[in-house]
Amino acid sequence: MVxxxxxxxxxxxxxxxxxxxxxxxxxxxxxxxxxxxxxVPLDEACGRVPSRDVTAPRPLPGFARSTVDxxxxxxxxxxxxxxxxxxxxxxxGAVLMGAAPEVTVATGRAAAxxxxxxxxxxxxxxxxxxxxxxxMPGSIEVLRPVAxxxxxxxxxxxxxxxxxxxxxxxxxxxxxxxxxxxxxxxRVPVRRRPRVAVVATGDEVxxxxxxxxxxxxxxxxxxxxxxxxxxxxGGDPTLVGPVxxxxxxxxxxxxxxxxxxxxxxxxxxxxxxxxxxxxxxxATLGEPGVLWHGLALRPGKPALLADCAGVxxxxxxxxxxxxxxxFRLVGMPLVRRVAGVTAAAPQPTVRATLARAVPSAAGxxxxxxxxxxxxxxxxxxxxxALLSVLTRADGYLLVPEPATGLDAGAEVDVVPYR
Amino acid sequence: MVxxxxxxxxxxxxxxxxxxxxxxxxxxxxxxxxxxxxxVPLDEACGRVPSRDVTAPRPLPGFARSTVDxxxxxxxxxxxxxxxxxxxxxxxGAVLMGAAPEVTVATGRAAAxxxxxxxxxxxxxxxxxxxxxxxMPGSIEVLRPVAxxxxxxxxxxxxxxxxxxxxxxxxxxxxxxxxxxxxxxxRVPVRRRPRVAVVATGDEVxxxxxxxxxxxxxxxxxxxxxxxxxxxxGGDPTLVGPVxxxxxxxxxxxxxxxxxxxxxxxxxxxxxxxxxxxxxxxATLGEPGVLWHGLALRPGKPALLADCAGVxxxxxxxxxxxxxxxFRLVGMPLVRRVAGVTAAAPQPTVRATLARAVPSAAGxxxxxxxxxxxxxxxxxxxxxALLSVLTRADGYLLVPEPATGLDAGAEVDVVPYR
Numbered sequence: 039m040v041x042x043x044x045x046x047x048x049x050x051x052x053x054x055x056x057x058x059x060x061x062x063x064x065x066x067x068x069x070x071x072x073x074x075x076x077x078v079p080l081d082e083a084c085g086r087v088p089s090r091d092v093t094a095p096r097p098l099p100g101f102a103r104s105t106v107d108x109x110x111x112x113x114x115x116x117x118x119x120x121x122x123x124x125x126x127x128x129x130x131g132a133v134l135m136g137a138a139p140e141v142t143v144a145t146g147r148a149a150a151x152x153x154x155x156x157x158x159x160x161x162x163x164x165x166x167x168x169x170x171x172x173x174m175p176g177s178i179e180v181l182r183p184v185a186x187x188x189x190x191x192x193x194x195x196x197x198x199x200x201x202x203x204x205x206x207x208x209x210x211x212x213x214x215x216x217x218x219x220x221x222x223x224x225r226v227p228v229r230r231r232p233r234v235a236v237v238a239t240g241d242e243v244x245x246x247x248x249x250x251x252x253x254x255x256x257x258x259x260x261x262x263x264x265x266x267x268x269x270x271x272g273g274d275p276t277l278v279g280p281v282x283x284x285x286x287x288x289x290x291x292x293x294x295x296x297x298x299x300x301x302x303x304x305x306x307x308x309x310x311x312x313x314x315x316x317x318x319x320x321a322t323l324g325e326p327g328v329l330w331h332g333l334a335l336r337p338g339k340p341a342l343l344a345d346c347a348g349v350x351x352x353x354x355x356x357x358x359x360x361x362x363x364x365f366r367l368v369g370m371p372l373v374r375r376v377a378g379v380t381a382a383a384p385q386p387t388v389r390a391t392l393a394r395a396v397p398s399a400a401g402x403x404x405x406x407x408x409x410x411x412x413x414x415x416x417x418x419x420x421x422x423a424l425l426s427v428l429t430r431a432d433g434y435l436l437v438p439e440p441a442t443g444l445d446a447g448a449e450v451d452v453v454p455y456r
Numbered sequence: 457m458v459x460x461x462x463x464x465x466x467x468x469x470x471x472x473x474x475x476x477x478x479x480x481x482x483x484x485x486x487x488x489x490x491x492x493x494x495x496v497p498l499d500e501a502c503g504r505v506p507s508r509d510v511t512a513p514r515p516l517p518g519f520a521r522s523t524v525d526x527x528x529x530x531x532x533x534x535x536x537x538x539x540x541x542x543x544x545x546x547x548x549g550a551v552l553m554g555a556a557p558e559v560t561v562a563t564g565r566a567a568a569x570x571x572x573x574x575x576x577x578x579x580x581x582x583x584x585x586x587x588x589x590x591x592m593p594g595s596i597e598v599l600r601p602v603a604x605x606x607x608x609x610x611x612x613x614x615x616x617x618x619x620x621x622x623x624x625x626x627x628x629x630x631x632x633x634x635x636x637x638x639x640x641x642x643r644v645p646v647r648r649r650p651r652v653a654v655v656a657t658g659d660e661v662x663x664x665x666x667x668x669x670x671x672x673x674x675x676x677x678x679x680x681x682x683x684x685x686x687x688x689x690g691g692d693p694t695l696v697g698p699v700x701x702x703x704x705x706x707x708x709x710x711x712x713x714x715x716x717x718x719x720x721x722x723x724x725x726x727x728x729x730x731x732x733x734x735x736x737x738x739a740t741l742g743e744p745g746v747l748w749h750g751l752a753l754r755p756g757k758p759a760l761l762a763d764c765a766g767v768x769x770x771x772x773x774x775x776x777x778x779x780x781x782x783f784r785l786v787g788m789p790l791v792r793r794v795a796g797v798t799a800a801a802p803q804p805t806v807r808a809t810l811a812r813a814v815p816s817a818a819g820x821x822x823x824x825x826x827x828x829x830x831x832x833x834x835x836x837x838x839x840x841a842l843l844s845v846l847t848r849a850d851g852y853l854l855v856p857e858p859a860t861g862l863d864a865g866a867e868v869d870v871v872p873y874r
Binding site for chain 1: 573609615621622634636637642658661664670671676680801802803806839849874
């Protein structure tokens with residue numbers, strides 16, 4: 039006879055006394071700590087988050103510029119012009135690209151003008167070449183009138199001095215780099231990438247490079263995937279562990295990380311013991327401690343978020359699939375917030391028709407992996423212990439908390455994986 | 457009197473004799489040349505494109521594994537069990553994580569079992585701890601029956617030997633890295649990133665780092681933005697130029713690039729002369745030459761695509777805004793195709809209500825920049841010479857070729873910038 043009491047699996051870890059909806063969890067993300075400022079060269083700045091508004095030191099384009107190929111004129115010289123009664127203008131020269139105009143446009147005169155060329159003195163508009171006719175060498179007929187400013191962008195029409203080229207808190211896009219380049223801003227103040235420690239735990243977990251497994255061992259699948267998601271969210275991941283399931287081991291590792299990490303993510307192995315250990319470990323690491331424990335989410339319920347003296351610690355479920363679902367929904371927004379993102383792009387989706395009914399429970403957000411083909415979303419079923427459910431999926435859809443499921447044929451919005 | 461004939465802007469460049477729709481242009485992208493294979497470490501593989509199917513050298517998880525906390529049993533021992541008439545089983549020990557089971561489950565016996573632990577010999581199912589009761593030390597009551605295989609994933613249920621872990625042609629996502637790590641695949645065969653030359657042209661164009669501009673000069677805005685988009689598409693950009701608007705200069709530069717680039721992009725300055733130069737230059741660089749010249753697109757009409765002895769050369773419009781629109785719609789798919797992508801994620805969008813009417817012309821695809829707020833898409837108007845139209849936008853919508861515009865209040869799909 040064996041004493042089973044010490045071997046009876048603990049059920050404490052399943053009592054999620056501070057369960058949150060995902061929306062509430064996102065609302066309550068610790069928001070105070072944002073990384074410091076650094077300066078990066080423009081060509082490395084895409085995706086980085088400006089730490090303050092970057093403003094224009096000078097106007098753009100900087101000079102009045104033609105938007106068409108044609109002739110620089112005084113608009114008043116063209117008033118009333120028509121095909122039947124054109125205005126005759128003498129062509130006094132041509133403006134060249136990249137050089138100061140050498141001509142001046144007086145009344146009754148015009149200057150040939152390339153798109154993008156600087157408007158010469160005296161001119162206030164550019165007539166498109168298509169609206170002119172050459173009559174004899176050195177003169178043109180203007181067939182339509184132009185208003186002052188027509189065919190021209192003003193010297194500060196793209197950007198005025200002091201205007202915001204790139205706002206703080208919005209990750210830099212390709213076009214932002216373009217505008218910064220145009221303004222001569224080649225170094226950009228941005229938030230430092232958050233240092234994110236990804237801590238693997240579990241006696242059964244070994245490094246992916248382990249060629250031969252001992253019985254019961256599994257390679258660490260979650261850390262490599264999490265590192266990729268951390269990078270996608272703008273963070274700089276460091277992989278730690280695997281940490282053994284021994285009392286105090288995780289707390290010791292976390293204590294060592296808090297001083298030089300901005301976010302800590304604990305990938306909790308797969309045993310309930312390890313999950314307990316995360317909650318126990320963070321309880322010793324500083325106030326206010328656990329913010330919530332348990333999400334109204336499937337898969338992904340056994341997650342927790344703590345604030346350990348200013349450093350967010352996110353505890354993930356043991357199943358790799360569940361861990362990645364929680365990290366996409368909660369962890370990536372957390373990393374972005376610490377990275378200083380205040381204006382995130384909305385989550386785009388692909389519209390599809392649901393191939394079959396999906397059950398859910400009211401009060402819980404369900405994340406359903408789907409394959410997409412020809413506008414139809416086919417759910418990928420399988421235990422949440424199976425990572426291949428995620429690799430076979432093209433994206434996921436959400437069954438919101440109030441719903442008890444979705445009907446076959448429902449129109450759904452799928453977030454595609456990329 | 458000046459001889460105007462030599463200064464009259466050329467209109468040849470505006471005769472787009474082989475104009476394509478964007479859809480036709482995408483269909484006709486040169487597709488034969490795909491980059492070669494290289495091997496990269498798993499942790500650098502996210503976003504890379506597998507050059508062939510990566511298959512499983514061994515099954516996953518590799519052993520029959522519990523999916524719950526509970527007790528490993530012989531299912532037959534639980535048949536007929538209920539709260540009123542439970543099955544009594546003797547607990548012979550506990551399975552530990554990461555180690556071979558030291559217990560065997562015979563008839564009438566059970567072993568304590570953590571989630572993820574290896575199923576011990578003799579057992580064929582795991583009863584959830586919630587469906588058991590401890591009666592006295594060393595024995596449990598099972599309150600519900602389990603079927604064989606319940607609470608367990610089979611040794612090859614995630615992935616069978618030889619199954620595809622990551623398919624050729626689909627960029628690797630976070631979860632793909634996870635599955636590869638689980639399978640012990642730490643080096644991945646991928647397509648080399650396409651080398652993309654981004655060639656700036658134009659006498660007026662100077663480097664972004666130029667502090668003081670001469671009259672008529674502009675800094676190169678397009679190249680920095682294009683480099684970011686090339687990277688986003690999986691390419692490796694090299695900035696070239698600016699190349700002067702001199703006869704033969706561009707052809708000479710392109711000829712030198714063809715030998716060691718996979719794609720060449722010409723950002724054509726802003727004068728019509730430079731655009732002519734691109735068409736003229738590619739005509740000398742190998743068959744079949746120009747595939748199309750002119751897109752049924754606004755902005756972005758004056759674009760061209762050539763195939764110069766196997767190297768695609770994309771000529772972009774001179775306006776930075778137009779150039780970036782064309783590159784997003786045509787250039788990025790081209791780079792992805794050369795990178796070996798055959799299974800691109802569908803383009804996700806955000807649904808919004810159009811704030812005001814947008815005019816268009818039938819037969820032309822219109823790309824309308826919009827700001828997004830509260831589910832409303834507000835068009836950003838401004839000349840296509842203004843880069844700030846793009847930086848103020850949160851995304852864009854498409855007015856398809858057959859439409860003559862969109863009404864205020866229309867439901868639209870916006871591609872958000874990220």
